[in-house]
Amino acid sequence: MKISFIGAGSMAEAMISGLVNKNVVKGEQIHVTNRSENTRLHFLRQKYGVQTTYNLQELFHQSKIVILAVKPKDADEALLKVSPYIQRDTLIISVIAGVSISTIENILNIHVPIIRAMPNTSAAIGQSATAIAKNAFVQDCHLELAEALLSAIGMTMIVEEEKLDAVTGLSGSGPAYIYYIVEAMENSAQEIGLESELAKKLIVQTLLGAAGMLNHSNEKAENLRIAVTSPGGTTEAGIRVLDRHNVKDALINCIKEATLQSKRLSTQYHR
Ligand SMILES: NC(=O)C1=CN([C@@H]2O[C@H](COP(=O)(O)OP(=O)(O)OC[C@H]3O[C@@H](n4cnc5c(N)ncnc54)[C@H](O)[C@@H]3O)[C@@H](O)[C@H]2O)C=CC1
Numbered sequence: 001m002k003i004s005f006i007g008a009g010s011m012a013e014a015m016i017s018g019l020v021n022k023n024v025v026k027g028e029q030i031h032v033t034n035r036s037e038n039t040r041l042h043f044l045r046q047k048y049g050v051q052t053t054y055n056l057q058e059l060f061h062q063s064k065i066v067i068l069a070v071k072p073k074d075a076d077e078a079l080l081k082v083s084p085y086i087q088r089d090t091l092i093i094s095v096i097a098g099v100s101i102s103t104i105e106n107i108l109n110i111h112v113p114i115i116r117a118m119p120n121t122s123a124a125i126g127q128s129a130t131a132i133a134k135n136a137f138v139q140d141c142h143l144e145l146a147e148a149l150l151s152a153i154g155m156t157m158i159v160e161e162e163k164l165d166a167v168t169g170l171s172g173s174g175p176a177y178i179y180y181i182v183e184a185m186e187n188s189a190q191e192i193g194l195e196s197e198l199a200k201k202l203i204v205q206t207l208l209g210a211a212g213m214l215n216h217s218n219e220k221a222e223n224l225r226i227a228v229t230s231p232g233g234t235t236e237a238g239i240r241v242l243d244r245h246n247v248k249d250a251l252i253n254c255i256k257e258a259t260l261q262s263k264r265l266s267t268q269y270h271r
């Protein structure tokens with residue numbers, strides 16, 4: 001099976017890394033192109049053994065799956081460029097945020113199966129939370145193919161396309177919110193007198209443990225938080241500061257704003 005990537009940035013690399021490291025396909029079965037940065041293609045070739053080219057005919061020849069991984073602003077140009085090479089039985093998987101299936105259909109102007117997916121960068125270690133939506137030309141065999149591929153980079157769920165803006169705001173961007181919190185934890189470590197290496201280990205295990213608790217216990221996050229918070233204790237003192245700064249509201253607004261931005265992009269790039 002040959003898989004072609006249009007776009008060779010962070011998301012493409014996360015997916016390539018997940019696919020190759022989980023042995024779903026060999027590196028040489030993956031073909032990659034980007035706009036013009038040959039050094040980036042060279043890097044991916046060296047690291048994952050993928051094939052790279054700027055010859056689109058070669059890229060698409062016998063390619064069963066084409067993964068679109070360019071930025072929303074470049075979608076129009078990239079789709080126009082590749083449209084002459086798309087065959088009716090090519091499965092298109094787009095991870096482009098905020099570009100609707102109908103926009104892709106309108107630009108490609110050919111009846112092809114299209115799956116719009118919203119993964120996140122944890123795909124690199126097989127831990128993406130991915131939601132997918134499909135167009136009318138997607139048959140069971142295409143869905144099976146997409147799920148087999150995407151399950152190698154994490155968990156996949158099928159949703160209505162209208163939910164993908166919210167998915168983008170919540171879990172597509174989600175890793176960044178967590179890293180933002182970790183940055184704050186790392187910064188504080190210095191000030192409270194913990195060396196960065198020790199702090200990093202403690203932080204990462206704390207995240208893994210909390211994620212494991214959320215995954216394996218039947219308790220809601222709120223109850224798990226309450227269980228940590230002894231009356232008159234340290235957590236209570238810390239969380240009081242978060243509440244004073246309305247951090248929960250800020251996070252809620254952050255996710256709503258990211259969702260809105262996905263909707264704005266959909267309008268901006270609608271064709
Ligand atoms: N980075 C992330 O966490 C996630 C990103 N996405 C989506 O994935 C897409 C890619 O994001 P990143 O990898 O972060 O972007 P990036 O900027 O790292 O990579 C974009 C790639 O597209 C290539 N490109 C641009 N125009 C092109 C053209 N006309 N023909 C061929 N290649 C072209 C660039 O050369 C570059 O390799 C975006 O649409 C983003 O919304 C989706 C989920 C998560």
Ligand SMILES: O=C(O)[C@@H]1CCC=N1
Pocket residue numbers: 097168172173
């Ligand atoms: O920031 C972005 O636009 C992309 C989509 C989800 C994560 N990164």
